Amino acid sequence: MIWAEKELHQFKDHHGEARVFAFRMVLSLFLVFLLFGLLLARYYTLQVVDHQHYATRSDSNRIHVRPIPPNRGLIFDTHGELLADNRPTFSLSIIKEHTKDLKQTIRVLAGIVEVREGDIANFYKLLKRRRRPYEAVPLRYRLTEEEISRIAVNEFRLKGVEIEAQLTRAYPLGDLFAHTVGYVGRISERELSRFDEQNYRKYSGTHSIGKIGLEKYYEKTLLGQVGTENIETNAHGRVLRVLDTIDPVPGKNLELFLDAGLQKIAAVELNGRRGALAAIDVKNGGVLAMFSAPAYDPNLFVTGISYKDYNALNQSRDLPLFDRAIQGQYPPGSTIKPVLGLGALKYGVVNFGTTIRDPGYYQLENDERLYRDWKKGGHGNKIDLRQAIVESCDTFFYGMAFNMGVDRMHIFGSQFGLGAKTEIDLPSERPGLWPSREWKKNTRGMHWFPGDSLNVSIGQGDVLATPLQLAVMTSTLASRGKHIKPRLVKKIGDTETKMEIIDQVIVDDLQWDYVMSAMEGVVHSFRGTANKISRGAKYRMGGKTGTAQKVGIAQDEEYDSEKIDERNWDHALYIGYAPADNPQIAAAIIVENGEHGSSAAAPIARKLFDAYFSQQLAREMLAEEEKLAARRTVDQ
Amino acid sequence: MRNGSQDFVRRLPDSALHFSRVQSLWRRIHIDPLLLMLLMLLTAYGLIVLYSASGQSESILRRQVVFYAVAYIAMLITAQIDLQVIRRWAVWLYLGGIGLLLLVFFVGVGAKGAQRWISLGFMRFQPSEVMKIAVPVMTAAFFASRSLPPKFAHIVICLLIIALPGVLIFKQPDLGTAILISASGIIVLFLAGLPWRYIFGSVFLLGASIWPMWHWLMKDYQKQRVLTLLDPEADKLGAGWNIIQSKTAIGSGGVYGKGLFNGTQSQLDFLPESHTDFIIAVMAEEFGLMGVLLLLSLYLLVITRGLFIAWSSQNMFGRLLAGSITLTFFVYVFVNIGMVAGMLPVVGVPLPLVSLGGTSIVTLMTGFGLLMAIATEKKRVR
Known part of the structure; x- marks a missing residue:
């Protein structure tokens, strides 16, 4: 009985169901056309209306966003004596896209300046981790004056090799504050794996991080905020001009009670x-x-x-x-x-x-x-x-x-x-x-x-x-x-x-x-x-x-x-x-x-x-x- | 037993008039020639773009061709299955899929904090792909045997059917897939005649829940994506990079494009994910607005054909399933093309039939196989 009723009910509704379905179908088709129109309008805007804007962006003078690392905050003792300083040093980086043959370039470099096995291994690790094309990857730090001039002489053989001046942390008083001030070091694999999206941004351009001591405890304070600059470069990666800059905010200085x-x-x-x-x-x-x-x-x-x-x-x-x-x-x-x-x-x-x-x-x-x-x-x-x-x-x-x-x-x-x-x-x-x-x-x-x-x-x-x-x-x-x-x-x-x-x-x-x-x-x-x-x-x-x-x-023994x-x-x-x-x-x-x-x-x-x-x-x-x-x- | 099934037989004038021998041959091998042709055009177009986007890598091209071969075979096989068999097995397909999803939680492997795959040793397999088929099949089967428009209780049951896999996939976490799979079920609900008061009511509720969702439910990386969409320039180095680069690629393409293999954005590695999710940017850069127009036309034809198949199906199961498969396909297309152009947040949705991808192509073609099965279903002649 119940079954029959159900069937009857179903039978009765067939026309209605089909009508509703057909109506919804037409509605969907209409919506599909509408949204496709929207997509087309969007692409029309990008490709026709704003074409000039994007064309210049991607023209032979390519625009890059370059991070500007902030200066790390300095650390002073109670009388203003400098305990942790940032000193300019020169490092050697390679932009892979600009080299003809990366391996060959490194081989040539090794003949000119000292490049250790560890440096090369590290370089490839960093290269793999790189997030943007045309990013310079460091190979050697702390070049000597002599090494810099030797690279300059051989420049024609070294396309894609760059010498970058950067500030490196230095501790003028050496071991006197080793345990208290601590030190910074290169960001390690493990630290990097714990980074979230935001940290990646904060440390783009910065190669080091506080490892122990105050350098670690006050890392966030000392680090500062990364800046960016839009630069126009030619096909060889030379910077032609800086378009706009958001300045980095240097880290805050610390003054200690220590004397x-x-x-x-x-x-x-x-x-x-x-x-x-x-x-x-x-x-x-x-x-x-x-x-x-x-x-x-x-x-x-x-x-x-x-x-x-x-x-x-x-x-x-x-x-x-x-x-x-x-x-x-x-x-x-x-x-x-x-x-x-x-x-x-x-x-x-x-x-x-x-x-x-x-x-x-x-x-x-x-x-x-x-x-x-x-x-x-x-x-x-x-x-x-x-x-x-x-x-x-x-x-x-x-x-x-x-x-x-x-x-x-x-x-x-x-x-x-x-x-x-x-x-x-x-x-x-x-x-x-x-x-x-x-x-x-x-x-x-x-x-x-x-x-x-x-x-x-x-x-x-x-x-x-x-x-x-x-x-x-x-x-x-x-x-x-x-x-x-x-x-x-x-x-x-x-x-x-x-x-x-x-x-x-x-x-x-x-x-x-x-x-x-x-x-x-x-x-x-x-x-x-x-x-x-x-x-x-x-x-x-x-x-x-x-x-x-x-x-x-022991009880009956004496010291x-x-x-x-x-x-x-x-x-x-x-x-x-x-x-x-x-x-x-x-x-x-x-x-x-x-x-x-x-x-x-x-x-x-x-x-x-x-x-x-x-x-x-x-x-x-x-x-x-x-x-x-x-x-x-x-x-x- | 089913003599009571008085399915309304639509007598279409054209199908009745042009019942030629050729057409009946296609019908016998369960293939819709028009749809097949469109899909093959899309495939060919997609392969050309992929070859360019991958930096003319023959190994990637070869991989994709193999995927396509498997996918077309899967489509042809699926097309042969009797629709009523699928309908009867819908529940088991669905439950099996749920089982696999649960399995992911225990033995799944993952990357980047998400646990989405089951490792079979020689390959990795993503159970959420099964649900892309199972959810529309299950919901369509559910409504096909009930009177429509759906009663309140049926709506609730249907929503539960959708929510269960939705939540499991959301927890993996894979928000993009979770939304798309839920969408495929909701489309069925819509086509089945969900009363308008529910539709407007839920749209209203959704609008009202945006604020609490933002605060309680969304993860930081998801918020980041939305924020990036609103202002990509704010984070040029991080999440904004992709959008800025893809917009530059699209915009610099102009009307006629820079020519095949000449897209500087993509060929010089500016564009990330250029052969997967962001592939349309490569197409737009190298073929210009014309290339995009061609692609959109092909998609539109596929979708129109799919909707026509749905419309001309003789039973409610076929109608709902075909409608859902087609419209879900549309959602994929829309979400991907919209996200690359910076209209929608970046969710990991590949461009159907063009992006490099193994299982996702197979799943898509299996869906089209179902469409063909519906299109060529034997008319029940009494």
């Missing part, structure tokens, strides 16, 4: 050693000096480093490519004692009157193990917190840590930036490690033992910190709790970067006074571990030495440097700030295998501070002179 003078001191002092130094302006978090030794010459990387040079750097035991200042994670040793002492005061674990008797070791209840003090036989009776900091008494801190407990130590230390990246404006910083109960459970699956707290209290065990972290910690101590994010860049273009306060540590003023006075005692009191560096100083400073074990020493390989000797550390009454500069120094913070690291801080204040003084005097001179001219 080349201080950087030189660091380089000289750490010369021949492995280590790092970081110094921070206490008032604003600006990094005044940051150096990792040994360093390397960043200029090697700019136009492509040779395999030999790269292998030498990469395979060196001293790891020159490794930035110890922000990537080197070391046990901080006793340098964290002032922070923990301050925390213990704050939480009332100890007070100004708390004293202990130090037999040279500490023992936990029901534990055989002796937690040794670095000083055999101990520091004596009636050791208070001040003396424990001044003489770096481990026994006092063992007991204090046991009473304070890991949780409070963790919370308090974290406020000084331990265990977290400092968020400095550099890529690939490492966070160090400031252990906690959760951390141990998550990574080791074990409970926290009181013995762990004891190790933490002298900056050993699992504790790790980068030199920059220690400098931030010191600066936070020196500014009475103002934990400021460290930054290298003072000005981007004409805009000053902003200071960012991460945390404000709140501790009673008297307790700050107490700990800071103890740190002053480290340097200036007779028994202070760093008292040697106070000799002849015209200002007072606060500090703390540290020694970090690199190899474990003896003569029995241990030099590379396993203890690391020497020092943190300090100056002047003591109104701190301006805070620094942290680590000398790998330097053995004693007091002798290997602390003197570097003194030299650094001396230079900082004498430079300041010299500048103030100079300003005064200028003022007087100005007044004199006015008087006249």
Whole structure:
């Protein structure tokens, strides 16, 4: 029944369906004609109405769009000394379309100037990647004057070969800023494969990109915007005239807090050693000096480093490519004692009157193990917190840590930036490690033992910190709790970067006074571990030495440097700030295998501070002179 | 069983009057001679242009000739199939195509971030090509067995049939093909008599949805294409390059062109994709407006013939399918020629029967095979 109805229905509608279909068909045909007419009109416009315009465009004088690379922003130190410059160099490029025989041309070239296998391989790679015809592809960089003249003489044989002047990055101070400023290098295959359409545009005409350091971190700022020019060329690719130009926008300059003078001191002092130094302006978090030794010459990387040079750097035991200042994670040793002492005061674990008797070791209840003090036989009776900091008494801190407990130590230390990246404006910083109960459970699956707290209290065990972290910690101590994010860049273009306060540590003023006075005692009191560096100083400073074990020493064994390989000797550390009454500069120094913070690291801080204040003084005097001179001219 | 199928038999005066022996021979081998002739003219013209556009590369020409040979054979074979068989197998063709599209997601290979091919070892195969045939066949079969104009429920089902492959291809992502395949289904819907209120309603909705689509749905590279269309001069080095160069090629050709192999734009490699998507620019440069006129005329004749076949078919399936194949062909032509001239955004659509391309030519000719099958279908004489 239903079927029959359906059929009937279908039958009834046939005429109607066909009529609708026919109507739609006619409509479609009409639309097809209309749209074809539109296409024809469009082609008529292009080919007849605007023919002249397009004909000139494609005439024998062909118009090319040429990218004009922007000048990369310069980098200056805090006094305006140039750290990263753009210098004109000459490179040799080939326009494939203009050569008669590309291979032959390259062969001829190789007979005239030095062309290495690698250069040729690179050239073909770039040629394949080329996106537009008539684009010059570089074959050689940094031609010498002699090579340029030899090419000029042979010009008739070298159709399609061009010598291009371009600006190449140069680092006048060489290895002094290798790790901070970093370097640019040729855009690699991998970087290119990650480019999107927009990046392709941005980097047309630009051959290099920031690889590490500030050059990488501020790549976008330094790069600038590409410009274009329409040029008319004849059949040989000679430019006849420039039709119109969109100027490139140069990248913004960077002015740093870093001071080349201080950087030189660091380089000289750490010369021949492995280590790092970081110094921070206490008032604003600006990094005044940051150096990792040994360093390397960043200029090697700019136009492509040779395999030999790269292998030498990469395979060196001293790891020159490794930035110890922000990537080197070391046990901080006793340098964290002032922070923990301050925390213990704050939480009332100890007070100004708390004293202990130090037999040279500490023992936990029901534990055989002796937690040794670095000083055999101990520091004596009636050791208070001040003396424990001044003489770096481990026994006092063992007991204090046991009473304070890991949780409070963790919370308090974290406020000084331990265990977290400092968020400095550099890529690939490492966070160090400031252990906690959760951390141990998550990574080791074990409970926290009181013995762990004891190790933490002298900056050993699992504790790790980068030199920059220690400098931030010191600066936070020196500014009475103002934990400021460290930054290298003072000005981007004409805009000053902003200071960012991460945390404000709140501790009673008297307790700050107490700990800071103890740190002053480290340097200036007779028994202070760093008292040697106070000799002849015209200002007072606060500090703390540290020694970090690199190899474990067995329970009944003693550290003896003569029995241990030099590379396993203890690391020497020092943190300090100056002047003591109104701190301006805070620094942290680590000398790998330097053995004693007091002798290997602390003197570097003194030299650094001396230079900082004498430079300041010299500048103030100079300003005064200028003022007087100005007044004199006015008087006249 | 189908004695109830009272298909309206249109008695065309000309087909009745000139029922000569020659015509019946063509009919017996299922070939529409007029259409075949037009296609062969287009092929010949296309080969000449391709030879020039490829920088007179004989190997590319040889490749294209092989593709054509395969494509013509595919057309002739398809033309022999009984239309009712195709109609009955429509669902399986469609489902098979969907299966292949799903397969692409798992074992597909791709390039430039898109995953469109299935590798068969010796060749790569693009399942979206199957859908170019399957979608019109499926939608035509769907409406052929239902009363028209379509009811609301049927419209919804039809839209789902179209949307499923559309979305799968869009996700590959291949926006151009997704739009064209959807278009082939929507054309069927239109020819089947989609009520005007739906048509105007959806045009209105489409207009209103442009803003949200721009913000939420479109990828950056797609936005870039639209922006480039609006102002190609803004990005001379990047996306605008193609359009500027193709317009220069077309415009500099003038009325009579620069002559075969003399197009400087194309011969000196200024024009990108000159033997694939942008081939008409080569033709326009070397043969001028006259060459374009010739090409457009050939296309127009093919389309008119196709629409005539659709119009004179005896059953709704044949009508809808022929109409859809022909009009989709038109959409390809229009989109490509329009995009090269800077009227439409650059979507990867080749110029049918002229651009170098393997599977796409085979698919096109298979479609024309279906047209011939419809054109030569035996009249049901009771």
